[in-house]
Amino acid sequence: MDDVAIAGAGPAGALAAAILARAGLRVSVFDRARFPRHKLCGDTLNPGALAVIQRHADVASLMTNSDPIDGMLLTGPGGVRVRGEYGGGVAGRSITRRVLDLWLVDRAVAAGATLHEQTAVRDVVIEGGRVAGLVANGFRHRARMVIAADGRRSAIAVGRGWSRQPQRPRRWAIGAYYSGVTGVTSLGEMHVRHGHYIGVAPVPGGLTNACLVVPHPPSRRRFGETGSPDVPFARPAEALENVLKRDPELSVRFASARAIEPPTMLGPMAVDTNAVGEPGLLLAGDAAGFIDPMTGDGLRFALMGAELAAHVVIEVLNGKLPIDRGHRELTNRRREAFQSKWRFNRALRSLVSSPSSVNVAAATARVWPSLFQKVIQYAGDCGPAKAGPSQVLLDESRI
Numbered sequence: 001m002d003d004v005a006i007a008g009a010g011p012a013g014a015l016a017a018a019i020l021a022r023a024g025l026r027v028s029v030f031d032r033a034r035f036p037r038h039k040l041c042g043d044t045l046n047p048g049a050l051a052v053i054q055r056h057a058d059v060a061s062l063m064t065n066s067d068p069i070d071g072m073l074l075t076g077p078g079g080v081r082v083r084g085e086y087g088g089g090v091a092g093r094s095i096t097r098r099v100l101d102l103w104l105v106d107r108a109v110a111a112g113a114t115l116h117e118q119t120a121v122r123d124v125v126i127e128g129g130r131v132a133g134l135v136a137n138g139f140r141h142r143a144r145m146v147i148a149a150d151g152r153r154s155a156i157a158v159g160r161g162w163s164r165q166p167q168r169p170r171r172w173a174i175g176a177y178y179s180g181v182t183g184v185t186s187l188g189e190m191h192v193r194h195g196h197y198i199g200v201a202p203v204p205g206g207l208t209n210a211c212l213v214v215p216h217p218p219s220r221r222r223f224g225e226t227g228s229p230d231v232p233f234a235r236p237a238e239a240l241e242n243v244l245k246r247d248p249e250l251s252v253r254f255a256s257a258r259a260i261e262p263p264t265m266l267g268p269m270a271v272d273t274n275a276v277g278e279p280g281l282l283l284a285g286d287a288a289g290f291i292d293p294m295t296g297d298g299l300r301f302a303l304m305g306a307e308l309a310a311h312v313v314i315e316v317l318n319g320k321l322p323i324d325r326g327h328r329e330l331t332n333r334r335r336e337a338f339q340s341k342w343r344f345n346r347a348l349r350s351l352v353s354s355p356s357s358v359n360v361a362a363a364t365a366r367v368w369p370s371l372f373q374k375v376i377q378y379a380g381d382c383g384p385a386k387a388g389p390s391q392v393l394l395d396e397s398r399i
């Protein structure tokens, strides 16, 4: 029997596995994919996310496979442009998820976790009225504690009734890598338009990541179906190309650009969670809730959420916390750590979905650019890197 079984070896699952294995626990982590694998993302690790990783790993090799991100360029309707640098020597990184996620998985394995690739988790094992393992590829893997870090559409969180896709917002993302984009700098870019936004970021190797996020009203038709009255584009690839071609800021810069492979699409993105676990089970990363990637801080939430979940697991297995209180304790700690940033993100997201609010924000940005610089720094989680609670505990704990 394992001490901990983890569903999903994305950033949240891999970091939790690394922390727990380093604490001396027997950890198995299961992923349906084989690494390296692609994952649709803006590919920017903000300074706060980088700081979380640095608490647990030597990032020298991560640095050589990534480029610095020094801040954000924000553009809005009517030609508004605000450049905000993180400043003070603070930077994030641009790194493809193929590289980042493999790097994190390697850290987990090096710490002693057992990785099971191409192994889909379908359910949890229930014993004595609590979660006591995972069902993966049809086999029962018993464990003292389980972490579900299997992403937005977590088979476990949805299956146990802890998360669901809400009716609103229903936004879809379409992203691709391009060569030949001009005017790319070391800034991540967010181009907010009426009804949609486009993230643009440099990625190592001279490529550019472009991600379009569009709303899609509830409809019986599938996104991209020809003739859909809801979507003015025939196909996702064309949707992205059309938006880039027509955009006042980006059309010139993407004029000679070529997508190096067909775009990837996912959605609806939002996931609402009503609990972050139950006795024996904790949720981490996007499995514990996700709205959309507007603020580029999903990875920081995922990594910090993994840290918090790992901390709770260690306390439960140490006997410091009763197993039936673990998920409640995680709820409280997540609220304390994330609440103000959640509020900020929700406010930004509702601003973007209302054309009149976008106009007001654009006008404000023109007369008060320093306010927007502060917004960019806050979005980037540029605060001082505090010692994570799990790090403090790990230094003390030997299980």
Ligand SMILES: Cc1cc2nc3c(=O)[nH]c(=O)nc-3n(C[C@H](O)[C@H](O)[C@H](O)COP(=O)(O)OP(=O)(O)OC[C@H]3O[C@@H](n4cnc5c(N)ncnc54)[C@H](O)[C@@H]3O)c2cc1C
Pocket: 007, 008, 009, 010, 011, 012, 013, 030, 031, 032, 033, 039, 040, 041, 042, 043, 044, 045, 046, 049, 119, 120, 121, 122, 149, 150, 151, 152, 153, 154, 155, 173, 174, 175, 211, 266, 269, 284, 285, 286, 287, 292, 293, 296, 297, 298, 299, 300, 302
């Ligand atoms: C379009 C877009 C752009 C984004 N851009 C950024 C950005 O620039 N910066 C940022 O910080 N965040 C960004 N995010 C958010 C970020 O991608 C997520 O928050 C992050 O990937 C969450 O990590 P995770 O480990 O929780 O989940 P994931 O990265 O989704 O990993 C989940 C893992 O679980 C595995 N899995 C899924 N189901 C099963 C199953 N049944 N059994 C076994 N394994 C399973 C998957 O294969 C995967 O490896 C973006 C998100 C989107 C959608």
